[in-house]
Amino acid sequence: MEKFSNFNGLVAPIDRANVDTDAIIPKQFLKSIKRTGFGPNLFDEWRYLDKGEPGMPCENRPLNSDFVLNQNRYNGASILLTQKNFGCGSSREHAPWAIKDFGFRVLIAPSFADIFYNNCFKNGLLPIVLDDTIINDLFESVYGTPGFELSIDLENQVIQLSNGESISFDIDIYKKFCLMNGLDEIGQTMEKKEKIQLFEQQHKKLNPWTFEDLVI
Amino acid sequence: MGAKTLYDKLWESHLVHEDKNGNALLYIDRQLIHEVTSPQAFEGLRQANRKPWRASANLAVADHNIPTKNRDQGIADPVSALQVETLVNNCESFGVPYIPMDDGRQGIVHVVGPEQGATLPGMTIVCGDSHTATHGALGALAFGIGTSEVEHGLVTQCLIQTKSKNMRVKVDGQLQKGVTAKDLVLEIIKKIGTAGGTGHTIEFAGRAIESMSIEERMTVCNMAIEAGARAGLIAVDQKTIEYVNGRPFAPKGGMWEKAVLYWQTLSSDSDATFDKEVVFDAANIKPQITWGTSPEMGINVGEPIPKMGKDGIENALDYMGINDGGSLSDYPLDKIFIGSCTNSRIEDLRAAAEIVKGQKVADTIKLAMVVPGSGEVKNQAESEGLDKIFVEAGFEWRDPGCSMCLAMNADRLDPGERCASTSNRNFEGRQGQGGRTHLVSPIMAAAAAIHGHFVDVREIIGND
Numbered sequence: 015m016e017k018f019s020n021f022n023g024l025v026a027p028i029d030r031a032n033v034d035t036d037a038i039i040p041k042q043f044l045k046s047i048k049r050t051g052f053g054p055n056l057f058d059e060w061r062y063l064d065k066g067e068p069g070m071p072c073e074n075r076p077l078n079s080d081f082v083l084n085q086n087r088y089n090g091a092s093i094l095l096t097q098k099n100f101g102c103g104s105s106r107e108h109a110p111w112a113i114k115d116f117g118f119r120v121l122i123a124p125s126f127a128d129i130f131y132n133n134c135f136k137n138g139l140l141p142i143v144l145d146d147t148i149i150n151d152l153f154e155s156v157y158g159t160p161g162f163e164l165s166i167d168l169e170n171q172v173i174q175l176s177n178g179e180s181i182s183f184d185i186d187i188y189k190k191f192c193l194m195n196g197l198d199e200i201g202q203t204m205e206k207k208e209k210i211q212l213f214e215q216q217h218k219k220l221n222p223w224t225f226e227d228l229v230i
Numbered sequence: 231m232g233a234k235t236l237y238d239k240l241w242e243s244h245l246v247h248e249d250k251n252g253n254a255l256l257y258i259d260r261q262l263i264h265e266v267t268s269p270q271a272f273e274g275l276r277q278a279n280r281k282p283w284r285a286s287a288n289l290a291v292a293d294h295n296i297p298t299k300n301r302d303q304g305i306a307d308p309v310s311a312l313q314v315e316t317l318v319n320n321c322e323s324f325g326v327p328y329i330p331m332d333d334g335r336q337g338i339v340h341v342v343g344p345e346q347g348a349t350l351p352g353m354t355i356v357c358g359d360s361h362t363a364t365h366g367a368l369g370a371l372a373f374g375i376g377t378s379e380v381e382h383g384l385v386t387q388c389l390i391q392t393k394s395k396n397m398r399v400k401v402d403g404q405l406q407k408g409v410t411a412k413d414l415v416l417e418i419i420k421k422i423g424t425a426g427g428t429g430h431t432i433e434f435a436g437r438a439i440e441s442m443s444i445e446e447r448m449t450v451c452n453m454a455i456e457a458g459a460r461a462g463l464i465a466v467d468q469k470t471i472e473y474v475n476g477r478p479f480a481p482k483g484g485m486w487e488k489a490v491l492y493w494q495t496l497s498s499d500s501d502a503t504f505d506k507e508v509v510f511d512a513a514n515i516k517p518q519i520t521w522g523t524s525p526e527m528g529i530n531v532g533e534p535i536p537k538m539g540k541d542g543i544e545n546a547l548d549y550m551g552i553n554d555g556g557s558l559s560d561y562p563l564d565k566i567f568i569g570s571c572t573n574s575r576i577e578d579l580r581a582a583a584e585i586v587k588g589q590k591v592a593d594t595i596k597l598a599m600v601v602p603g604s605g606e607v608k609n610q611a612e613s614e615g616l617d618k619i620f621v622e623a624g625f626e627w628r629d630p631g632c633s634m635c636l637a638m639n640a641d642r643l644d645p646g647e648r649c650a651s652t653s654n655r656n657f658e659g660r661q662g663q664g665g666r667t668h669l670v671s672p673i674m675a676a677a678a679a680i681h682g683h684f685v686d687v688r689e690i691i692g693n694d
């Protein structure tokens with residue numbers, strides 16, 4: 015996985031609570047057996063006026079000019095500012111894949127749905143949780159300041175504003191470590207292989223019935 | 231450290247390792263696999279030259295985008311066909327047990343697991359699907375995961391997790407006639423909100439839960455995720471044990487006796503404390519209908535549609551094509567969907583058939599369909615003649631799968647169509663782009679099919 019390094023990026027606002035993973039990437043695109051290529055279909059139903067189907071080229075599709083990400087001023091945004099419970103609904107990892115593929119690296123919201131939150135880290139995306147009042151201030155700044163950017167310093171857990179202010183944020187230390195070093199979690203876990211084997215032997219003694227092979 | 235909750239017990243008995251920051255390695259007893267969230271995980275295994283830790287601890291079945299009719303003709307949509315084919319190939323090359331599409335046991339993964347005894351009390355169970363919480367009804371710790379975790383689980387038989395907090399939803403009293411497990415869980419979500427259980431594992435307890443069948447308990451746990459909780463749980467009791475007894479993959483003989491002794495310990499200690507508790511009185515709960523685009527946007531049958539002015543409500547009213555303050559019964563329905571991992575088990579079909587018996591689906595309904603949760607449910611229903619009741623009334627009787635719950639196959643709503651659905655999500659576009667979903671119980675959906683619009687099912691039952 016790619017390492018997450020400090021960066022400066024344009025902020026795009028999606029001022030809506032409970033944005034679910036069906037909205038992030040509609041189900042028809044889940045038929046893909048790949049991990050990449052979902053970016054053009056991010057928020058497909060909001061972004062385009064026609065109905066998107068997998069395999070359809072997106073360059074010439076009619077755009078919904080009301081949708082915020084279609085506005086020129088948010089072109090090239092890499093930070094998504096949004097409202098509570100972002101990423102709720104289905105556990106599809108296609109949601110963070112699409113967000114990443116589109117070009118976002120950081121998501122900022124008052125809260126995220128649990129599975130989505132975890133899925134972000136596994137794909138090099140940084141979800142940041144901030145208080146409602148700070149979020150609302152940020153929304154005002156984004157709306158009021160064309161080209162509004164934020165600098166993200168993951169190591170020091172700080173968001174830097176161009177006016178010199180800074181906002182600190184919390185993050186689990188292990189998740190931060192993996193993100194900063196681009197670590198593959200499976201590789202990390204396999205380093206504990208012996209521990210797992212030892213546990214498994216014990217577990218098998220206590221619950222042998224869970225070790226019966228499933229034979230179809 | 232004295233008293234423990236059921237969640238604490240399940241967690242501790244699967245804990246391989248925990249670091250000082252609370253990141254734990256949790257042992258996974260069973261992984262259920264389907265065609266949509268697994269291809270990229272298997273691909274990851276291939277790329278890194280990795281093998282499953284214990285291939286036969288997994289169980290795979292295709293459910294999300296398979297057709298629900300003319301299945302003998304294969305899958306018409308080439309993209310869906312490729313996905314199912316990929317699952318078959320992956321299972322074959324990695325030695326993962328797979329229930330084929332034409333096997334009588336095929337069905338929705340969350341219906342098949344408990345039905346086959348692949349889901350057992352006390353297990354940790356994961357699946358790349360958020361409704362994995364369903365299996366918690368049997369006293370298992372079950373939760374949905376993303377594709378990276380599917381891969382992690384396959385390779386290491388473990389997942390990296392942080393322990394969630396304990397929440398108890400206690401439901402005292404008894405549900406009234408005509409009020410179902412679905413209404414109960416919709417009421418809970420309406421009250422605590424879609425983020426009410428975030429960061430928590432919810433244990434459902436109390437008299438009303440105890441008196442429920444295991445299938446009803448599955449309906450309740452199924453929607454724990456809709457309340458923001460990753461897992462829902464219910465303590466093991468005699469009903470749980472009877473339900474599991476004799477299932478194909480359930481332990482047998484001496485092993486059974488041993489397992490039962492252990493399973494009987496699977497409940498929260500009486501003095502265990504919960505970080506959060508909410509109490510409901512079942513007697514006050516009415517049949518529920520969701521009016522909006524989030525499962526928390528629900529009302530009692532007969533209650534007016536909420537007034538404008540509340541957060542996000544305008545978008546939802548607009549999308550749903552309804553006016554605030556009006557009555558949901560005034561809006562004609564286009565389609566009826568009885569199915570999904572929430573409400574497609576035999577008891578659901580029996581209850582719906584009871585309402586439908588001898589009646590006709592209203593002329594104005596374009597399509598009313600019943601999609602059994604599994605081949606076994608379908609067979610059972612047919613042996614009881616339920617299929618005939620539905621077909622005579624004008625319902626279509628389909629083959630098992632997820633179907634119009636998420637509309638990945640041909641079963642879907644057209645833009646603007648209004649549907650009474652027994653599924654679990656009413657998000658925009660969930661059942662087809664522009665489709666309008668109202669979540670209800672199977673008997674409310676059945677009654678709506680007959681009348682062409684929503685009615686209070688209690689009045690129908692009352693007339694009996």
Ligand code: SF4
Binds near residue numbers: 338636
């Ligand atoms: S029936 Fe619906 S909710 Fe259940 S597994 Fe299938 S798609 Fe998911």
